[in-house]
Amino acid sequence: xxxxxxxxxxxxxxxxxxxxxxxxxxxxxxxxxxxxxxxxxxxxxxxxxxxxxxxxxxxxxxxxxxxxxxxxxxxxxxxxxxxxxxxxxxxxxxxxxxxxxxxxxxxxxxxxxxxxxxxxxxxxxxxxxxxxxxxxxxxxxxxxxxxxxxxxxxxxxxxxxxxxxxxxxxxxxxxxxxxxxxxxxxxxxxxxxxxxx
Amino acid sequence: xxxxxxxxxxxxxxxxxxxxxxxxxxxxxxxxxxxxxxxxxxxxxxxxxxxxxxxxxxxxxxxxxxxxxxxxxxxxxxxxxxxxxxxxxxxxxxxxxxxxx
Numbered sequence: 001x002x003x004x005x006x007x008x009x010x011x012x013x014x015x016x017x018x019x020x021x022x023x024x025x026x027x028x029x030x031x032x033x034x035x036x037x038x039x040x041x042x043x044x045x046x047x048x049x050x051x052x053x054x055x056x057x058x059x060x061x062x063x064x065x066x067x068x069x070x071x072x073x074x075x076x077x078x079x080x081x082x083x084x085x086x087x088x089x090x091x092x093x094x095x096x097x098x099x100x101x102x103x104x105x106x107x108x109x110x111x112x113x114x115x116x117x118x119x120x121x122x123x124x125x126x127x128x129x130x131x132x133x134x135x136x137x138x139x140x141x142x143x144x145x146x147x148x149x150x151x152x153x154x155x156x157x158x159x160x161x162x163x164x165x166x167x168x169x170x171x172x173x174x175x176x177x178x179x180x181x182x183x184x185x186x187x188x189x190x191x192x193x194x195x196x197x
Numbered sequence: 198x199x200x201x202x203x204x205x206x207x208x209x210x211x212x213x214x215x216x217x218x219x220x221x222x223x224x225x226x227x228x229x230x231x232x233x234x235x236x237x238x239x240x241x242x243x244x245x246x247x248x249x250x251x252x253x254x255x256x257x258x259x260x261x262x263x264x265x266x267x268x269x270x271x272x273x274x275x276x277x278x279x280x281x282x283x284x285x286x287x288x289x290x291x292x293x294x295x296x297x298x
Binding site for chain 2 (some may be wrong): 015017021022025026028029030032033035036037039040041043044046053061065068069072073075076078080082083086094119173176178180184185188190191192195196
């Protein structure tokens with residue numbers, strides 16, 4: 001048995017499932033609880049701000065719709081990267097991995113612009129309950145996106161060095177699980193925070 | 198074990214991924230449309246929640262592969278997800294976001 005095959009076999013549980021993937025799903029489960037806490041805190045304090053700016057005065061729906069579209073497309077590029085790695089097409093894997101990372105960077109750039117715009121209009125973390133809950137919720141999500149971008153760029157560098165092949169497809173799949181989780185959380189935030197005002 | 202391992206890795210084709218992305222795009226356009234069209238405002242909240250739930254399920258089933266993967270992964274994810282939903286509902290009832298009549 002080759003070293004790589006031996007290492008792969010070492011990650012199998014008694015159920016025949018990959019232990020890394022199983023552990024990562026458990027981690028995603030715990031992240032659900034974290035974001036459920038933050039989203040419910042936002043909803044509990046919604047409409048309880050004593051002074052403005054209020055959500056309907058400051059939230060920019062067309063801009064955030066573009067960010068949502070960007071994150072959804074980055075999810076598509078992520079699965080295309082995984083499909084490319086699985087068929088050992090490393091040329092396209094590199095393209096899609098970089099595309100996904102750029103999608104994440106565009107999202108983060110949009111969030112930085114949005115936060116700066118809000119601060120210019122007087123909405124800060126301490127200003128009112130909307131500011132506190134909004135910045136904590138979307139900021140935590142943004143931090144997750146930033147971690148995802150760093151992870152994707154690391155994979156891209158490994159691919160450029162020739163260290164990422166079809167044998168490491170599970171590594172890309174787990175990165176994809178994280179990226180899609182960040183996407184589904186944004187699907188909820190976009191609806192709950194931006195569209196249901 | 199071999200069957201389980203094969204089931205864990207039988208992922209959709211690029212064509213399926215692109216079709217799912219097209220549906221996600223259409224659903225996002227519908228969400229924004231529902232938000233802007235005054236006719237839909239009486240049903241705004243349920244419509245947006247349903248559209249959002251469909252998008253969530255599509256990403257989880259096809260992009261995160263839970264539809265094709267071993268059901269054990271669905272259980273590992275589904276359990277905490279139900280717990281998270283229940284906790285969020287409990288918190289909102291406790292803090293009177295919803296009031297039982």
